[in-house]
Amino acid sequence: MCLAIPGKIIKKDKDEKGIVDFGGVEKEIILTFVPEAEIGDWVLIHTGFGIQIISEDEAEETIRILNEAFDQ
Amino acid sequence: MKNERITLGHGSGAGLTQKLIRDVFNKNFKLPTLEDAVVIEGDMVVTTDAHVVRPLFFPGGDIGKLSITGTVNDLSMKGAVPKYILITYIIEEGFLISELKKITESVQKAAEESGVSVIAGDTKVVEKGKADGVYITTCGIGVLPDKIHLDARTIKAGDKIIINGSIGDHSVAVINSRENFKLTGIPESDCASLNKLVQKMLKAGKIKFMRDPTRGGVATVLNEVCADTDLGIIIEESLLPVKKEVRIVCELLGFDPLYLANEGKLLAFVGQEAESVLQAMKEDPLGADSRIIGEVSAETNGVYLKTSIGGLRPLLLLDADQLPRIC
Amino acid sequence: MKLSISEKFRDPDLVRSLVEELQSWEKPVKLMEVCGSHTMAIGHWGLRKLLPSSITLLSGPGCPVCVTPYSVIDSIMNLKDVTIATFGDLIRVPGRNGSLEQSRARGLDVRIVYSPFDALEMAKKKETVFIGIGFETTSPGVAYTIKQAAEKKIKNFSVLPAFKIIPPALEALADDKDVSIDAFILPGHVSAILGSEPYRVLSEKYRTGGVVTGFEPLDILNGIRMLLRQIQEKDPRIEIEYKWVVHKDGNPQAKAILDEIFTVEDSLWRGIGKINRSGLTIRDEFSDYNALKKYNLTLPEKDDFDKGCRCGDVLKGKIIPKECPLFKVKCTPENPIGACMVSSEGSCAAYYKYEE
Ligand code: SF4
Numbered sequence: 170m171c172l173a174i175p176g177k178i179i180k181k182d183k184d185e186k187g188i189v190d191f192g193g194v195e196k197e198i199i200l201t202f203v204p205e206a207e208i209g210d211w212v213l214i215h216t217g218f219g220i221q222i223i224s225e226d227e228a229e230e231t232i233r234i235l236n237e238a239f240d241q
Numbered sequence: 242m243k244n245e246r247i248t249l250g251h252g253s254g255a256g257l258t259q260k261l262i263r264d265v266f267n268k269n270f271k272l273p274t275l276e277d278a279v280v281i282e283g284d285m286v287v288t289t290d291a292h293v294v295r296p297l298f299f300p301g302g303d304i305g306k307l308s309i310t311g312t313v314n315d316l317s318m319k320g321a322v323p324k325y326i327l328i329t330y331i332i333e334e335g336f337l338i339s340e341l342k343k344i345t346e347s348v349q350k351a352a353e354e355s356g357v358s359v360i361a362g363d364t365k366v367v368e369k370g371k372a373d374g375v376y377i378t379t380c381g382i383g384v385l386p387d388k389i390h391l392d393a394r395t396i397k398a399g400d401k402i403i404i405n406g407s408i409g410d411h412s413v414a415v416i417n418s419r420e421n422f423k424l425t426g427i428p429e430s431d432c433a434s435l436n437k438l439v440q441k442m443l444k445a446g447k448i449k450f451m452r453d454p455t456r457g458g459v460a461t462v463l464n465e466v467c468a469d470t471d472l473g474i475i476i477e478e479s480l481l482p483v484k485k486e487v488r489i490v491c492e493l494l495g496f497d498p499l500y501l502a503n504e505g506k507l508l509a510f511v512g513q514e515a516e517s518v519l520q521a522m523k524e525d526p527l528g529a530d531s532r533i534i535g536e537v538s539a540e541t542n543g544v545y546l547k548t549s550i551g552g553l554r555p556l557l558l559l560d561a562d563q564l565p566r567i568c
Numbered sequence: 569m570k571l572s573i574s575e576k577f578r579d580p581d582l583v584r585s586l587v588e589e590l591q592s593w594e595k596p597v598k599l600m601e602v603c604g605s606h607t608m609a610i611g612h613w614g615l616r617k618l619l620p621s622s623i624t625l626l627s628g629p630g631c632p633v634c635v636t637p638y639s640v641i642d643s644i645m646n647l648k649d650v651t652i653a654t655f656g657d658l659i660r661v662p663g664r665n666g667s668l669e670q671s672r673a674r675g676l677d678v679r680i681v682y683s684p685f686d687a688l689e690m691a692k693k694k695e696t697v698f699i700g701i702g703f704e705t706t707s708p709g710v711a712y713t714i715k716q717a718a719e720k721k722i723k724n725f726s727v728l729p730a731f732k733i734i735p736p737a738l739e740a741l742a743d744d745k746d747v748s749i750d751a752f753i754l755p756g757h758v759s760a761i762l763g764s765e766p767y768r769v770l771s772e773k774y775r776t777g778g779v780v781t782g783f784e785p786l787d788i789l790n791g792i793r794m795l796l797r798q799i800q801e802k803d804p805r806i807e808i809e810y811k812w813v814v815h816k817d818g819n820p821q822a823k824a825i826l827d828e829i830f831t832v833e834d835s836l837w838r839g840i841g842k843i844n845r846s847g848l849t850i851r852d853e854f855s856d857y858n859a860l861k862k863y864n865l866t867l868p869e870k871d872d873f874d875k876g877c878r879c880g881d882v883l884k885g886k887i888i889p890k891e892c893p894l895f896k897v898k899c900t901p902e903n904p905i906g907a908c909m910v911s912s913e914g915s916c917a918a919y920y921k922y923e924e
């Protein structure tokens with residue numbers, strides 16, 4: 170129900186804002202809901218707000234388990 | 242519907258525009274074709290085009306350049322060599338003359354680069370608030386080379402569909418500079434005259450039909466071709482040229498690049514000689530990224546996209562422009 | 569080129585392997601994808617055609633545009649001399665007197681924004697009302713915007729609250745005797761905020777399992793696979809497939825601001841009717857920013873669904889869109905009757921687009 174896409178934080182301001190890089194396209198995003206997110210972290214963005222930090226490790230792990238299950 | 246009014250959707254080039262032509266214009270005109278340009282007197286091609294773009298200046302172009310390239314491309318899609326342009330400005334009271342100068346310089350530059358002459362024109366000024374800065378309408382005249390006759394009805398199953406490069410660039414550049422999305426890193430509009438590329442293509446092999454996927458995008462043009470030919474079309478997602486940045490904006494705002502406008506792209510339907518046409522295209526700077534994206538099929542009806550994971554998705558005609566979505 | 573995270577979840581080989589496994593499933597099951605973005609993704613990637621006929625995917629109530637009642641559109645149109653800021657997909661939703669897009673043609677100042685925060689910017693120039701639709705993914709951003717307006721004492725801004733919350737709606741579905749759903753594909757991004765705990769009641773009280781699932785093809789297929797396993801083991805439970813984004817406890821900061829600015833109330837869902845404690849409105853402390861109070865608007869307790877629209881039954885999975893007598897006859901994306909046809913990811917529109 171809610172379009173949200175991953176972006177990488179490349180700049181963080183004091184006032185809860187930052188610049189996020191979506192892979193070439195950059196935009197100012199409000200990071201107030203992800204206060205622990207650091208520069209270099211991937212966050213999920215919805216309507217201009219970071220709503221959750223993305224765990225690259227968990228993503229890799231999911232893929233690894235699937236690969237293992239199907240023997241690839 | 243007595244009280245039905247025009248919405249922006251009626252100008253989208255998609256389903257609502259076609260309905261308007263059907264229900265209002267063609268009740269009276271009985272146009273021989275719904276295409277943008279028409280052949281008259283055997284070897285002359287004429288077209289008319291109106292340009293309303295906001296903002297007037299956008300990355301990669303402005304309304305002046307667009308008015309020339311759009312007109313040149315409409316003529317070119319018929320195979321014609323564009324020659325003359327007539328131009329009309331409708332200007333809002335209060336508009337800066339310095340801006341008008343800039344736009345007009347841009348018209349002239351684009352005309353020179355495309356090899357066409359602006360030969361006549363008209364100027365009207367309307368009250369403040371009655372127009373969005375400036376609107377430009379044009380009329381284009383071109384000449385058809387010997388034995389060139391492009392017709393959608395000659396398209397057959399197995400024909401290849403070629404595009405000369407990435408899709409969606411124009412829409413995304415304009416939307417980003419118009420709306421308040423404040424995205425950086427967006428490619429420029431692809432706004433360009435295709436006449437030189439087209440003449441090279443015509444020499445390289447037999448082209449059956451061409452269209453420029455402007456408003457409504459690639460999917461709309463393909464749907465129109467299907468309707469005209471009673472054939473089906475299957476294109477492959479993995480073959481579609483979409484710039485990474487354009488793809489990202491689409492994911493961000495919920496757009497499908499197949500329905501976004503282009504101003505420097507063409508779709509060509511080619512039979513046996515697809516490879517040699519493709520080679521010729523690649524040698525032109527505006528065709529360097531040309532590729533075959535799919536083919537015409539007798540097995541289906543309508544337009545389908547084979548997705549990169551092997552699924553099949555119908556590409557229907559939309560009614561109106563896509564809107565940014567939250568979901 | 570290095571693959572992005574999303575791209576890794578589109579690996580055609582892995583998709584093929586998963587599809588092969590799912591193809592061997594025999595027992596007929598009905599799974600509901602609660603979320604409209606799942607509906608869209610399933611159509612976008614052509615996933616339905618890759619599944620066996622034994623697996624039926626029902627599209628649930630998870631499109632905030634679909635469930636926004638007529639009355640919200642109707643009442644906002646009565647506002648004069650303000651800028652109405654809204655998310656794009658709402659402007660084609662028909663109210664009793666047409667859509668906001670049509671009202672714009674009659675002179676109403678309607679603007680599309682990407683973020684509620686952009687609407688606050690607009691308020692600097694002209695009195696602005698933001699139409700507050702959305703689920704838990706969207707409402708925290710609006711809450712933050714209201715709080716900013718209050719802190720910066722921006723008086724020109726208000727929000728018409730029409731927010732919905734998801735778990736009560738799911739409970740209503742699980743509780744409806746006529747609705748037979750074997751398991752839920754649970755929304756990924758709502759859960760990024762809420763976590764997975766609020767869904768526990770589904771498996772514990774109603775014995776309907778669910779998997780919080782992401783939106784890439786591999787996520788969706790993997791989510792379905794996890795649900796089938798639950799069904800096979802006869803052990804309904806709440807699991808998370810979308811582990812790379814969703815944690816059990818969700819996002820505490822976002823939940824806190826929801827609580828600070830909003831309060832829960834009963835709410836009308838288009839086609840479903842009233843669901844107890846399923847909506848959010850603005851707390852009295854912030855009533856200056858509540859457009860309903862500011863402009864003295866009231867939303868009716870009830871909304872009539874004349875014209876024979878069966879949106880409600882579609883949302884509940886009781887019928888598929890083409891079983892509605894109006895589908896494609898009177899109701900098309902060009903002339904939508906129910907909201908399920910309006911949003912391009914509404915159940916009927918998605919069906920119209922992708923399944924014919
Ligand atoms: S097809 Fe139209 S009328 Fe029928 S349920 Fe869907 S939205 Fe309602």
